[in-house]
Amino acid sequence: MRFAPGDTxxxxxxxxxxxxxxxxxxxxxxDTRLRRKVALKVLRQGEDEDSELWAHAVARMLREARAAAAxxxxxxxxxxxVGQHEGTPFIAMELIEGRNLRALIGxxxxxxxxxxxxxxxxxxxxxxxxxxxxxxxxxxxxxxxREDGAVKVLDFGVARRVGSSxxxxxxxxxxxxxxxxEGLLMGTPTYMSPEQVxxxxxxxxxxxxxxxxxxxxxxxxxxxxxxxxxxxxxxxxILGDPPPPLPGVPKDxxxxxxxxxxxxxxxxxPSMDLVADALGAFVTSDPSAPVSIRxxxxxxxxxxxxxxxxxxxxxxxxxxxAPRLVLIAGAAxxxxxxxxxxxxxxxxxxxxxxxPLARAAMPAPVPTPVTDLPVPHTDxxxxxxxxxxxxxxxxxxxWSTAVVAFERARKADPSFAAAxxxxxxxxxxxxxxxxxxxxxxxxxxxxxxxxxDQALLDAYEPYVQREPPDHAExxxxxxxxAVRYPGDAEILxxxxxxxxxxxxxxxLPLLNRCIELDPKYADCWQTKAHxxxxxxxxxxxxxxxxxxxxxxxxxxxxxxDRARFAMQDGRCRDLEEVARTWSAKEPAAGLPYHYLAVSxxxxxxxxxxxxxxxxxxARRYRALGQTDVVEIHEACFSLVSGDFAEAERRVQRxxxxxxxxxxxxxxxRAVLLRLELYEETGRAAEGARYAEATSPRLDATTWxxxxxxxxxxxxxxxxxxxxxxxRSDYEAERAAWFRGFDKRPSTDRAMAWATxxxxxxxxAADGKDALSVLASLGSQSYHVPAxxxxxxxxxxxxxxxxxxxxxxxxxxxxxxxxxxGALVRPVFHYQNLLRLGExxxxxxxxxxxxxxxxxxxxxxxxxxxxxxxxxxxxxxGALGCRREGAHR
Numbered sequence: 001m002r003f004a005p006g007d008t009x010x011x012x013x014x015x016x017x018x019x020x021x022x023x024x025x026x027x028x029x030x031d032t033r034l035r036r037k038v039a040l041k042v043l044r045q046g047e048d049e050d051s052e053l054w055a056h057a058v059a060r061m062l063r064e065a066r067a068a069a070a071x072x073x074x075x076x077x078x079x080x081x082v083g084q085h086e087g088t089p090f091i092a093m094e095l096i097e098g099r100n101l102r103a104l105i106g107x108x109x110x111x112x113x114x115x116x117x118x119x120x121x122x123x124x125x126x127x128x129x130x131x132x133x134x135x136x137x138x139x140x141x142x143x144x145x146r147e148d149g150a151v152k153v154l155d156f157g158v159a160r161r162v163g164s165s166x167x168x169x170x171x172x173x174x175x176x177x178x179x180x181x182e183g184l185l186m187g188t189p190t191y192m193s194p195e196q197v198x199x200x201x202x203x204x205x206x207x208x209x210x211x212x213x214x215x216x217x218x219x220x221x222x223x224x225x226x227x228x229x230x231x232x233x234x235x236x237x238i239l240g241d242p243p244p245p246l247p248g249v250p251k252d253x254x255x256x257x258x259x260x261x262x263x264x265x266x267x268x269x270p271s272m273d274l275v276a277d278a279l280g281a282f283v284t285s286d287p288s289a290p291v292s293i294r295x296x297x298x299x300x301x302x303x304x305x306x307x308x309x310x311x312x313x314x315x316x317x318x319x320x321x322a323p324r325l326v327l328i329a330g331a332a333x334x335x336x337x338x339x340x341x342x343x344x345x346x347x348x349x350x351x352x353x354x355x356p357l358a359r360a361a362m363p364a365p366v367p368t369p370v371t372d373l374p375v376p377h378t379d380x381x382x383x384x385x386x387x388x389x390x391x392x393x394x395x396x397x398x399w400s401t402a403v404v405a406f407e408r409a410r411k412a413d414p415s416f417a418a419a420x421x422x423x424x425x426x427x428x429x430x431x432x433x434x435x436x437x438x439x440x441x442x443x444x445x446x447x448x449x450x451x452x453d454q455a456l457l458d459a460y461e462p463y464v465q466r467e468p469p470d471h472a473e474x475x476x477x478x479x480x481x482a483v484r485y486p487g488d489a490e491i492l493x494x495x496x497x498x499x500x501x502x503x504x505x506x507x508l509p510l511l512n513r514c515i516e517l518d519p520k521y522a523d524c525w526q527t528k529a530h531x532x533x534x535x536x537x538x539x540x541x542x543x544x545x546x547x548x549x550x551x552x553x554x555x556x557x558x559x560x561d562r563a564r565f566a567m568q569d570g571r572c573r574d575l576e577e578v579a580r581t582w583s584a585k586e587p588a589a590g591l592p593y594h595y596l597a598v599s600x601x602x603x604x605x606x607x608x609x610x611x612x613x614x615x616x617x618a619r620r621y622r623a624l625g626q627t628d629v630v631e632i633h634e635a636c637f638s639l640v641s642g643d644f645a646e647a648e649r650r651v652q653r654x655x656x657x658x659x660x661x662x663x664x665x666x667x668x669r670a671v672l673l674r675l676e677l678y679e680e681t682g683r684a685a686e687g688a689r690y691a692e693a694t695s696p697r698l699d700a701t702t703w704x705x706x707x708x709x710x711x712x713x714x715x716x717x718x719x720x721x722x723x724x725x726x727r728s729d730y731e732a733e734r735a736a737w738f739r740g741f742d743k744r745p746s747t748d749r750a751m752a753w754a755t756x757x758x759x760x761x762x763x764a765a766d767g768k769d770a771l772s773v774l775a776s777l778g779s780q781s782y783h784v785p786a787x788x789x790x791x792x793x794x795x796x797x798x799x800x801x802x803x804x805x806x807x808x809x810x811x812x813x814x815x816x817x818x819x820x821g822a823l824v825r826p827v828f829h830y831q832n833l834l835r836l837g838e839x840x841x842x843x844x845x846x847x848x849x850x851x852x853x854x855x856x857x858x859x860x861x862x863x864x865x866x867x868x869x870x871x872x873x874x875x876x877g878a879l880g881c882r883r884e885g886a887h888r
Contacts, residue, residue, distance in 0.1 A: 003027060003042075010085040012040050012092065023057050028095060031080070038080055038092045058089050075124025077152055096154070098147050101140035101214070106221035112283070115253070117143070118215050119276055119283050120151035125211060126272035128153075129204040136202075138210035139191045140217065189231060190223060194239050194263045198454055199447030205265040208272055212260030219249050224261060232440055236461040239263070240477060253282055369518040370395050370490040374450065376418035383413035390422055394490070396552040397522035402426040403434075410438065417445035421457050424464060425494075439464045455481055456491065463498070474498050489518040496527060504531035522552035526561060533565075541565075556586060563595050568790045570818030575599035583616075590620035594633060601640065602820035610637075610823075628654050628666030635673055640826035642863035648677055671711040675718055676827040681865040688722035691715040707752040708791070713737055717760040734760075738773075749777050750792065758795035767802030774799075790819030794832040797839075806839040813839055817852070827868075830856050834868050837875060850881035 002025060003014040012029040018039065019026045029040040043061060045054045062082070081092040101117065121143055128135060135142075137155060144152040193209035195202050216224040224244065225237035243261045246254040256278045262268045269275045371391050378384050390405030403426045409419035424439035439460070446454055459477035462470035478495040485491050492514050499507055508531050514524035525548035532541035542565065548558035559582045566575040576599035582592035597613030614637060618630045635650035654670035671694060678687030695715045713734050720730035734756050741752040757770035774796070797812030813836040822829040837852030853876040860869035 009040065009042065009088075009090070012038065014040070023054075029092075031092065034080075036080075037095045039095045040090060040092050042088055042090045044088065061089055061091060075120055075151055075153055076127065077154055094152075096144040096146055096152050098145045101143040101145065101218065104145070105140060105217055111219075111249070114218050115279065116283050117145065117151050118211075118218065119279050121153060121214070122211060122272050122276040122279060124151070124153040125204075125207050126276055129207070129272055134202070134204050135207050135210075136196075137191070138207050138214060140214055143214070189234050189238075190225075190227065192238060193265075195265060197235050197238050200451075203265065204272065205268050208260050208268050208275060209262075209265075211272070211275070212257055212268075215257045216243060216246065216261065219253070219257065220246055232443055233465070235443060236458075236465055239458040240461050240473070250282060253279070366487045367517040368487050368489060369521065373452075373490070376416070376448075376450065376453070378409075378413045378416045378419075380413040380416070383409045383416050383419060386412060387416070387419055387422070390419075390426065394422075394426070394523070395518075395521055397526050397548060397555040397557040398552075399426055399430065399557055401554075401556065403430055406438075407434075410441075414441075415445065415448075417442055417448045418453060420445065421449065421453060425456075425460065428460075428464060435464055452485060452488070452491075455484070456494070459494070471498060487517060489514055489521050489524070492517065493521065493523050493527070497523075504534045507531050520551045522548045522555040522558055525551065526555070526558045529558075529561065554585060556582075556589075559585065560591070563592075567595075567598065567820040567824075570820060572599050572602040572820040575820055576603070588620060588623070590617040590624070590626070590629070593617035593620065597637075598823045599820060601823045607641075626666075628670075632666050632669045632673070635670075636823055636826055639673075639677075640823050640829075640859065642860045642866070642869075644677060644681055644863060644865050647673070651677070665709060668709040668711055672709075672714060673827075675711070675714050678718070680827055680831075680867055682867055684718070685722050687718045688724045691718040692724050695719070707741065707748060707755050710737075710755060713756045713760065721762070753777060754792055754795050758799050761799050761802055764803050767799040770799040771803065790816045790821060791825060791828065794819075794828065794835075797832075798835055801835055801839055806842040809835070809839050810843065830860060830868050834872055837872065841875065841879065846879055850876060850879055853879075853881055854883070 003009060005015055007014045011031060011033045013032055015028045015030060017025060018028055024043040027040045029038050031038050043057055078094040125135060142154045144154055146152060191210040191213045193206040196206050213224060225241050226233050243258055246257060260268055260275060386405045386409035390402045390409065393402035393405055406419050406423035406426055410416055410423055420438045420442035424435045424442055427435040442457055446457060459481050460474060462473035475498040478498050482492050482495040492510065496507055496510050511524055511528040511531060514521060525544050529541045529544035532544060545558055545562055548555050563575055563578045566578055575595060579592050579596035579599055586592060593613050593616040597610050600613055601610045614633060621629045631650045631653055635647045638647035638650060651670045651673045654666055674690060675687055678684060716725060716730050716733050719725040720727060738752055738756050741749045753773055757773050761767050761770045793812045794816030797809040797816060800809035813832060816832045817836050833852045833856050837849040840848035853872040856869060856872040860866050863869050
């Protein structure tokens with residue numbers, strides 16, 4: 001039971017309860033023997049209390065007493081007595097009447113007063129470090145401001161000594177902090193250092209980091225990292241986000257605070273003494289006076305503050321400390337919590353603060369393929385087998401295989417942190433939601449990862465965890481990581497993959513280096529092919545892609561690229577060969593059979609042959625439960641054949657109902673196909689009603705990263721064209737959506753332009769607007785992923801034609817017409833042929849125009865609902881085009 005005022009405990013007379021926790025209370029009490037006020041901390045063991053937990057709490061209290069008693073510093077709380085009374089452990093300590101530092105944060109306290117408090121905290125921590133003690137839980141609640149102005153650092157209950165061979169830390173009861181047991185989780189997460197979060201062995205520089213967080217918070221009123229998404233967000237921000245600027249604070253003070261917040265301990269000050277030295281230049285005897293620089297520079301100052309601790313080098317020949325500031329009295333508080341270990345004795349007696357310590361020279365990098373990396377530990381053999389399979393799939397550029405393998409590994413062993421991390425990295429662009437979920441599990445288990453994998457996990461936080469993904473920050477972190485691990489081929493490849501802002505000329509040397517490190521790393525060859533293609537070096541690009549397949553015959557991603565290259569180049573016969581080879585390598589996959597059907601249709605092969613390819617694909621997709629994919633493929637086949645009614649029935653089966661559209665590829669395609677159908681069949685008003693009903697159901701955070709798959713702007717455009725949204729509202733929504741790609745790579749911005757501007761253009765004014773935006777994208781605007789260039793070419797040709805420039809439009813429309821993807825984008829394909837016919841007609845090329853019109857009518861001639869077919873028929877008749885002719 002709790003004590004009441006007037007109760008006695010040993011020689012202590014209880015006056016009031018100050019605070020309580022799960023296993024005890026703190027009281028203001030009167031020591032009747034020595035006649036002084038004390039804070040009396042007692043522990044209580046409940047009837048059903050776990051004995052091990054109780055022993056742990058008692059040991060922690062004893063440790064707190066010993067740690068605090070070892071300090072003879074005015075900034076540390078004095079310990080008067082420790083022991084047990086009638087089986088109840090207790091500590092009697094100095095009673096601090098005042099308020100904790102939390103009360104001053106954001107309270108408008110003069111800057112000079114805040115700096116004086118921070119200096120006193122720094123000196124108290126320096127004294128503790130001199131005794132081999134690390135506090136491990138520095139935070140505002142553990143700093144008390146006494147009524148007379150004294151600053152006291154509380155709660156050394158989780159402090160640790162480390163390893164001195166002499167002095168107080170040499171006895172047998174020295175407790176060494178490690179990355180297991182209590183130390184791993186002790187401390188308040190918001191104030192933990194990056195190394196503490198990572199579960200690494202820590203030293204006094206962890207306290208310095210926590211001091212920096214407190215300083216930043218006291219000076220700015222807010223924390224230096226993100227906290228809006230709870231513990232995961234805090235940890236990720238501690239590990240990766242640089243601290244923002246400190247407005248209104250002298251630049252040199254900001255520099256001091258930022259240095260204490262460095263992510264790597266070696267980049268901080270070597271000791272808290274030196275932090276105090278640097279900060280002392282700004283502390284005056286009058287805390288309300290304006291802060292000014294009293295020395296040349298805070299980072300090269302000759303000023304020395306006086307240390308009240310035991311070191312003679314700080315006592316000789318020094319002036320006395322200025323009087324402490326007086327604070328208004330508040331409630332009495334005593335607060336307890338947690339933190340981490342190891343004292344430093346670096347830089348003693350120095351009169352200036354040195355720059356960050358230089359890192360030791362790195363040995364010559366040893367080339368390390370991804371499959372040669374150390375295998376992480378798991379007790380589940382099935383998990384290890386799946387993990388190894390996934391690592392080989394990474395090297396072989398078979399990412400879909402890797403995703404499946406890592407999923408198996410993490411399901412077989414849910415505690416396998418490396419499998420969660422790998423699943424996240426493998427699924428980033430394939431299944432973003434799965435990637436985020438796996439990443440969060442890896443983050444929570446990160447303590448069991450090796451140093452290298454922890455660093456890789458941290459580097460990807462801005463890309464995986466943030467919305468929208470922060471490519472630039474992830475690229476910066478990966479670049480630093482590649483320097484840290486110069487022989488690591490995988491890290492270099494990750495860095496390259498994130499360099500989406502860079503021109504291909506800048507990426508090629510790194511790709512060559514990647515191939516040097518691991519000539520059998522298929523991803524390096526595949527990415528080199530993409531870079532060369534962007535530079536217009538098609539022959540070299542195709543050679544690099546073939547090399548990818550040579551070094552890794554199972555490189556499905558490279559085979560897929562080969563298929564997409566063939567499709568966009570109009571090499572439909574080559575596409576057929578690639579599809580047949582692919583199906584032999586991956587017989588359970590539906591995609592190669594779909595490409596086979598696409599190639600056969602483009603070559604004008606008999607419909608039963610096309611149908612057979614689609615049926616083979618459908619059987620495999622259904623076996624995987626991907627029935628929506630089958631519906632999309634069947635809808636496209638119906639469309640390309642001119643059966644609009646059947647196509648509409650197919651897409652209506654996907655995404656209908658009242659639930660949220662959660663962003664699958666098939667849902668996106670279904671929405672876009674329905675909009676195309678309504679417009680192509682002259683039912684624009686019906687399309688606008690559908691768009692109005694559908695747009696509120698979009699879950700905008702889960703649509704695929706590819707902007708061509710996002711139906712947001714097409715839905716708004718359908719509404720605007722039919723009076724269900726004002727032009728000004730539409731333009732505002734479109735601009736806001738497009739701005740979301742400002743920090744995305746040039747390829748993403750090009751695809752976003754295609755979706756938001758070119759695809760929605762209907763008038764000359766729309767075309768002019770689209771061309772203006774395209775020009776603003778710069779020289780890289782035409783560079784899009786393999787398989788999409790035909791679409792982009794056709795849209796560029798479309799806007800040139802809308803503004804009345806047929807000569808500029810012609811080469812783009814011709815390039816798009818050669819694409820083998822009529823079965824993939826049927827409506828676009830035939831609309832592009834109509835525009836090609838119109839442009840050739842405008843340029844006086846009658847036969848070329850007739851060829852285009854006949855190709856449309858050969859498939860859509862009987863589709864009486866088609867606006868495109870009607871226009872082609874009318875123009876063909878006016879030109880007197882012959883009826884014969886092959887279709888495309």
